[in-house]
Amino acid sequence: MLLNQFLLLAAVLFAIGVYGVLARRNGVLVLMSIELILNAVNINLVAFSAVRETVGGEVFALFIIAVAAAEVGVGLAMVLLLYRNRRSIDLTEIDQLRG
Amino acid sequence: MTELLTLAASTAPGLPLGITEGGTWLLRNAWLIPLLPALSFVGILFFGKRMPRGGSELGIALVGIAFVLSLLTAAAWIDHRDNFEGEEVHRAVAVAEHGDDHVEAHAEAHGHPSLGVHNTVTWFEMNDVAFTVGTLVDGPAVMMLVVVTLVSLLVHVYSTEYVAGDRRYTHFFAFLSLFSASMLLLVVSENTLQLLVSWELVGVCSFVLIGHWWEEKPNSDAALKAFLTNRVGDMGLIVGVTILFFAVGSALPGQFGSFSIAETNALAGAGQLSHTALLVASCCLMAAVMSKSGQFLLHTWLPDAMAGPTPVSALIHAATMVVAGVFMIARMYGVFFEGFSIGGSSINLMALIGGITTLIGACLAFVQRDIKKVLAYSTISQLGYMVMALGVGAWTAALFHLFTHAFFKACLFLGSGSAAHAVHSFDMKSDMGGLRKAMPHTYRTFVIGSIALAGLPPLAGFWSKDEILVGTGGWGLFGGTGGNGAYTFMLIMGVITAALTAAYMTRCIYLTFFGEFRGHGTPHESGSRIVVPLWILAGLAIVAGFGNLPKGFPLVPESFQERFGHFVEPVASYFPSITHATPSWSLAIASTLVVLSGVTVAGWYYFVKVEAASKAAGESLTELPDGLTTKYPLARMGHTLLVQKYYLDHLYTDVIAGGTKGPVAAAAYKVDQGVIDGVVDAVGENAVKAGNLVYHRFDQLVVDGIVNTSGRASSSAGGELRKIQTGKVQDYAAILFAAAMVLAGVLIVIV
Numbered sequence: 001m002l003l004n005q006f007l008l009l010a011a012v013l014f015a016i017g018v019y020g021v022l023a024r025r026n027g028v029l030v031l032m033s034i035e036l037i038l039n040a041v042n043i044n045l046v047a048f049s050a051v052r053e054t055v056g057g058e059v060f061a062l063f064i065i066a067v068a069a070a071e072v073g074v075g076l077a078m079v080l081l082l083y084r085n086r087r088s089i090d091l092t093e094i095d096q097l098r099g
Numbered sequence: 100m101t102e103l104l105t106l107a108a109s110t111a112p113g114l115p116l117g118i119t120e121g122g123t124w125l126l127r128n129a130w131l132i133p134l135l136p137a138l139s140f141v142g143i144l145f146f147g148k149r150m151p152r153g154g155s156e157l158g159i160a161l162v163g164i165a166f167v168l169s170l171l172t173a174a175a176w177i178d179h180r181d182n183f184e185g186e187e188v189h190r191a192v193a194v195a196e197h198g199d200d201h202v203e204a205h206a207e208a209h210g211h212p213s214l215g216v217h218n219t220v221t222w223f224e225m226n227d228v229a230f231t232v233g234t235l236v237d238g239p240a241v242m243m244l245v246v247v248t249l250v251s252l253l254v255h256v257y258s259t260e261y262v263a264g265d266r267r268y269t270h271f272f273a274f275l276s277l278f279s280a281s282m283l284l285l286v287v288s289e290n291t292l293q294l295l296v297s298w299e300l301v302g303v304c305s306f307v308l309i310g311h312w313w314e315e316k317p318n319s320d321a322a323l324k325a326f327l328t329n330r331v332g333d334m335g336l337i338v339g340v341t342i343l344f345f346a347v348g349s350a351l352p353g354q355f356g357s358f359s360i361a362e363t364n365a366l367a368g369a370g371q372l373s374h375t376a377l378l379v380a381s382c383c384l385m386a387a388v389m390s391k392s393g394q395f396l397l398h399t400w401l402p403d404a405m406a407g408p409t410p411v412s413a414l415i416h417a418a419t420m421v422v423a424g425v426f427m428i429a430r431m432y433g434v435f436f437e438g439f440s441i442g443g444s445s446i447n448l449m450a451l452i453g454g455i456t457t458l459i460g461a462c463l464a465f466v467q468r469d470i471k472k473v474l475a476y477s478t479i480s481q482l483g484y485m486v487m488a489l490g491v492g493a494w495t496a497a498l499f500h501l502f503t504h505a506f507f508k509a510c511l512f513l514g515s516g517s518a519a520h521a522v523h524s525f526d527m528k529s530d531m532g533g534l535r536k537a538m539p540h541t542y543r544t545f546v547i548g549s550i551a552l553a554g555l556p557p558l559a560g561f562w563s564k565d566e567i568l569v570g571t572g573g574w575g576l577f578g579g580t581g582g583n584g585a586y587t588f589m590l591i592m593g594v595i596t597a598a599l600t601a602a603y604m605t606r607c608i609y610l611t612f613f614g615e616f617r618g619h620g621t622p623h624e625s626g627s628r629i630v631v632p633l634w635i636l637a638g639l640a641i642v643a644g645f646g647n648l649p650k651g652f653p654l655v656p657e658s659f660q661e662r663f664g665h666f667v668e669p670v671a672s673y674f675p676s677i678t679h680a681t682p683s684w685s686l687a688i689a690s691t692l693v694v695l696s697g698v699t700v701a702g703w704y705y706f707v708k709v710e711a712a713s714k715a716a717g718e719s720l721t722e723l724p725d726g727l728t729t730k731y732p733l734a735r736m737g738h739t740l741l742v743q744k745y746y747l748d749h750l751y752t753d754v755i756a757g758g759t760k761g762p763v764a765a766a767a768y769k770v771d772q773g774v775i776d777g778v779v780d781a782v783g784e785n786a787v788k789a790g791n792l793v794y795h796r797f798d799q800l801v802v803d804g805i806v807n808t809s810g811r812a813s814s815s816a817g818g819e820l821r822k823i824q825t826g827k828v829q830d831y832a833a834i835l836f837a838a839a840m841v842l843a844g845v846l847i848v849i850v
Contacts, residue, residue, distance in 0.1 A: 023829075030828075091828055092827055096826060
């Protein structure tokens with residue numbers, strides 16, 4: 001099995017995810033991009049786990065999926081509250097923590 | 100098919116457990132009964148709001164089916180108890196173990212053995228220890244299944260009217276269902292781990308339902324208090340269960356440990372577990388009972404729990420959840436029997452705690468204004484009765500009292516809810532009085548429940564209470580007694596409580612239903628969905644006592660005597676062989692007279708003196724203007740002690756919580772002032788001198804220079820760094836990724 005292809009796929013996904021997190025202004029899309037990044041990591045873990053024939057990586061991937069589900073739940077709740085309070089989910093508008 | 104379970108081969112020749120994998124389909128599949136309300140919980144949670152009646156119809160339907168299933172299971176158990184074919188095998192094993200004579204003697208004393216129906220699956224395995232979940236269906240489990248599903252069903256119906264229009268109506272029914280499911284899971288639990296899980300689940304449901312109207316601070320405080328007090332006892336449960344797990348493991352050489360209730364009890368009964376381990380485990384489990392069943396020292400949460408809606412109080416804090424502790428003792432009776440040496444005639448922790456609880460609860464019920472608090476303290480008192488009965492070895496009497504108490508106390512709670520529903524208050528002194536004309540059904544059922552609680556023949560409470568008094572074995576007159584030893588002290592406590600119970604219920608009835616109405620508006624009788632459950636429970640409060648007529652009772656054939664004891668009390672290896680007391684007419688008459696004297700004294704005070712004083716004063720009084728407490732300082736002190744609930748709440752919040760804070764702070768302050776300050780002062784004075792010297796030479800020139808420079812530097816650096824604090828989350832993310840890239844680069848270069 002060619003590990004490179006998986007790693008390449010993961011790297012591309014990761015890069016798309018990072019681009020999304022940095023460039024999108026929509027809160028929901030940023031959350032989706034974070035999911036992309038996490039899944040890129042998952043692909044790496046599963047790929048290495050398959051090549052090395054251990055289950056550790058797969059277990060980690062399962063954990064990440066579970067944690068990611070919780071994280072996106074919290075994230076979406078925050079976006080929802082943001083929308084209720086400000087009628088907008090544009091992340092560039094939220095800068096009350098500006099120093 | 101008929102396979103009899105014995106312990107693993109590693110012990111002495113297969114100790115029989117008294118359980119079987121056989122039995123009819125219903126007995127083997129009792130897990131269906133908890134499953135139904137659990138489904139109802141999920142269904143109401145997801146679809147309740149879209150249902151025409153807010154999900155209550157789903158709850159009632161599924162709990163109703165569970166009730167029918169429980170009845171069928173009970174019928175199957177009654178058949179199984181005497182006719183199960185596995186009995187022969189059990190007998191053979193017992194003969195091999197104990198010899199023929201022993202078995203004959205045992206059969207003569209206890210009748211045929213009852214084999215609990217055992218059904219498990221492996222939940223998970225860890226280091227060759229299989230953790231199982233499953234059901235152990237036997238007499239006590241079946242009895243609890245019927246009681247829980249029946250009261251739960253009635254409470255569901257009652258609630259449709261009581262909480263109608265509530266803003267969290269659906270949520271309320273969802274948690275009623277979850278509670279029913281958890282409680283049913285608890286009673287059929289096959290192992291202590293499963294018992295622990297369901298124990299915690301009912302605690303959570305109790306927390307949620309007490310705090311149902313959490314917008315008001317006292318309600319959420321009460322919910323927290325209940326939950327935290329229960330946590331204290333739950334630690335005991337966890338520790339106790341763990342001790343038993345390893346104790347069983349050390350008795351079985353090939354095994355690491357076991358949570359199985361039947362195995363633990365059988366080993367404890369056979370004397371294969373160390374007495375010390377059993378004693379420690381019993382004490383730990385007793386802590387759990389103290390919190391869950393509101394026993395003395397940890398009972399303080401139960402009266403506060405009345406902040407919840409009344410149906411919740413009836414279901415959870417009177418009929419079912421609070422008896423979980425009693426049920427747990429009954430379930431693990433082999434452990435407690437050996438651990439506390441019950442039957443040795445010496446007073447043990449369990450009997451003592453029960454006895455104290457029953458007395459202090461009854462005393463506290465006298466000073467309450469809130470009708471539900473009267474009933475709450477009464478519940479504490481009656482739970483104390485049950486624990487005391489278990490402590491003196493009167494197992495059947497305790498479970499029978501649990502059975503009858505569930506009906507009449509649920510009836511009383513629902514009746515108080517009905518009255519409060521009409522007057523919009525629970526305060527007997529300021530908002531009730533004279534309700535008997537306006538609410539005839541509530542009045543009649545409440546009186547029936549009160550008579551049953553007070554224990555006047557022939558209502559339910561009389562039979563069960565009397566059985567407990569007989570079971571103490573302390574009555575030596577006219578040929579009574581027997582039992583596991585002479586606990587005269589417990590008998591006296593029980594008799595005093597019986598008088599007190601009769602008196603405070605008389606007070607409660609007078610304040611609620613007699614005199615003139617003191618509240619606002621005109622109260623009306625509640626609707627049929629409240630009245631019908633009341634009458635069903637009142638009917639049961641009348642007849643439930645006939646389920647266990649004492650042996651030798653005239654007028655009825657022998658096959659109707661001690662039916663409850665016959666079907667509920669296990670006669671199996673996992674249950675200790677307890678001695679039964681002989682019922683005594685003289686004790687029954689004496690206790691009835693005591694109850695009547697309690698009624699008479701309280702009745703004379705309220706129905707004669709207070710009534711006359713009310714007429715004289717021209718308004719409806721709730722006590723005499725120149726009563727005992729105003730005349731005698733000692734009585735006033737006693738009254739204050741009761742109103743302050745023996746200062747236990749103060750003890751917990753101020754003395755224990757505050758006390759551990761206080762001395763630590765005081766000691767720290769002393770050390771601070773004396774030792775540290777002395778050193779500091781001395782050092783300080785010298786330092787000032789040295790400092791003055793240094794100040795002019797070193798400080799002003801060198802240090803200030805450095806400080807000022809670094810200050811200016813950090814200020815300007817901060818000014819620069821401020822610019823990257825844009826407050827925009829994506830800018831931070833960009834910095835994060837940039838830093839990660841730099842780190843990755845460093846990693847690549849280094850590695």
